[in-house]
Amino acid sequence: MRFLIIIIFLFTNYSYAISLDSAINYALINNKDLKISSIDIQRSLGVVKSDSSIYDINFSANFEYQDLKSPSTSAFANNDKINETITSYSFGFDGYLESGTKYFLTPFKLKKIESDLGTNSMSPKWESSFELGLSQNILKDFGPSVNNSFIIVSKNNSKISKIQFEKMVSKTILNVKTNFYNALLAKKNIELANSSLALAEDLVKKNEYQVEAGTLPKLSLLQAKAAVAFRQVELIKAENNYDLSLDNFKISISMPLDEQVTLDGIIEKNSEAISELSDVSSIAFNNRPEIRQRELKIKSSQQMVEYYRNQLLPDFNLEASLGYAGLGGSKSNNYSSAILGPPSIDSKYDSGLNDSIDNLRSGENLSWKVGASINIPLGNVKAKGNLKSAKAKMEIDSIKLEQLLDLVSLEARSSWRDVITNLKNIDAAKIGLELQKEILENEQERFNIGLSKTNDVLEAQTELIEAELSYNKSLADFNISLNEHKYSLGILLKDKKIILDN
DSSP states (O other), rough: OOOHHHHHHHHHHHOEOOOHHHHHHHHHHOOOHHHHHHHHHHHHHHHHHHHHHHGOEEEEEEEEEEEEEOOOOOOOOOEEEEEEEEEEEEEEEEETTTEEEEEEEEEEEEEEEEOOOOOSSSSEEEEEEEEEEEHHHHHHSSSHHTHHHHHHHHHHHHHHHHHHHHHHHHHHHHHHHHHHHHHHHHHHHHHHHHHHHHHHHHHHHHHHHHHHHHOOOHHHHOOOOOOOOHHHHHHHHHHHHHHHHHHHHHHHHHHHHHHHEOOOOOOOOOOOOOOHHHHHHHHHHOOOHHHHHHHHHHHHHHHHHHHHTTTTOOEEEEEEEEEEEEEEEEETTOOHHHOOOSSOGGGGGGGTTTHHHHHHTTSSSSEEEEEEEEEESSHHHHHHHHHHHHHHHHHHHHHHHHHHHHHHHHHHHHHHHHHHHHHHHHHHHHHHHHHHHHHHHHHHHHTTHHHHHHHHHHHHHHHHHHHHHHHHHHHHHHHHHHHHHHHHTOHHHHHOOOOOOE
C-alpha cells in the first residue's frame, strides 16, 4: 500500500525541466495565434485561386428534344397541321484570356429534324456544324496588367498574410524569451531569499550562545529572530512571485497552467556584438516585416489605380467567327412529288448522318463573319468615383509608410539605447555586489570581536542580498532588452536561424 502511494505521488507530481530552446519549439508548435495565422494564409491562398478562376475553361454539353405541332393552312400540311421533332446534341468550350480575349469553340453540334411537311425533301435531316469565335476589347480591359489586377492584389494580400505569420512567430519568440528570463530571475530570487533566511537563522544561533554566555544583550537575539520572521515572509513572497512568473511563461508557450515544469537555465550575459547606432535604422528598414507589408499594400493600391483608370476607356470590341457545316439525310416519305416533282437531293447528302459528318470534315461549307462594336458610358460617374477613391487610398498608404519608417527608426534607436544602458548597468551592479560582500565580511568580523552590533550585521546581509538581486536583474534586463532590440530590427528569426517555408 505504501509503495502504491509513493508511485501515485511520483506520477501526480511529475515535473520536467525545459530549456529556452525547447520552450521556443514548444510555443511554435502549440501557440493558438500562430495556428490561426497559418489558417489565414490558407484562406488568402483560396482567395487567389478564386480570383484566378476568371481564366478557367468552361466545358458545356447540351441535349434537347422538341416535339412540335403547329397549325398550318399550307396545301403541303397534313390535316392543316405540321408535325416536327427536333433532337439537338452539342458540346463546346469557352473562356477568357489574360489579354482580354473571349473565345468559344463548339467542335461538334448536331441537329436531327423530322417533319411531315410536304415541301421538305429530306426527313430525317441531319445538320452538323463546327464553330470558333473570338472577341477582343482593344481599349477597356485590354492586356494582362489590367485583367490580372484583382489576382495581383489577392496575391499581395496572401504575401501580407505570410508576413503577418512571420511577425507573429517573431513576437512569440520574444514573449517566450522575456517570460523565460523573468521566471529565471524569480527562481533566482527564491534562492537568494533562502540564503538570506539561512544567514539570519545562523545569526540567531550565534546570538543564543552569546546571550547564554552573557556577552550579548537579549535585545540582539530578539533583533535576529525578528529578521528571521521577516525573511520568511520575503521567501513566501518570492515563491509566489515565481509561481506567477511561471504561469506567465506557460501562457506564452501555450502550456496548460496545471502542467508541472521547472526551468533549465541560468541567468548570464549574452556576449553578442551590438550594431552601431548609425546602422540600426537601415538594418530595421531592410528587415522589419511591417515595412514589407506596407510596401505590398502600396503596390496593390497602385494596381487598382491603374485598373480604374483603364475602366474610364470606351468598351470597343472586335469580333470574329468562322464555322463549317455539314448536311445529310433521307428522302421524306411525305414529300409531295406529285406537285413538286421528284426531290433533287445530291448524292453526297442522301446517306443520312454519315454524309453530314463527311461534309463537315471536308471543310467545303465555310462561313465567317467579322464585326466591331463600341459602348461609351456618358458621364462614367462610377468609374471616375472608383478612380478617385483608389488614388486617395494610394496616397494614404504612402503616408502610412512614411509614418511607419519614422516609428521603426525610433523603436530601433530607443531599443539600442536600452541595451547600452543595461549593459553598463551590469558593470555597475557587479561592482556594487563585490562591495557589499566585503562590507558583510567586515561587519561579521567586527561582530565576532564585539565591535559591531547584530543590527549592523543584519543590515549588511540585507544590502548584500539586495545587491545580488540587483545584479541578477541587470543580467535579465540586458538579455530581455537585447532580444527586444533584435525584434525592433526584424532579425530575431534570422538570429534563431528560423526559415519559414513559402
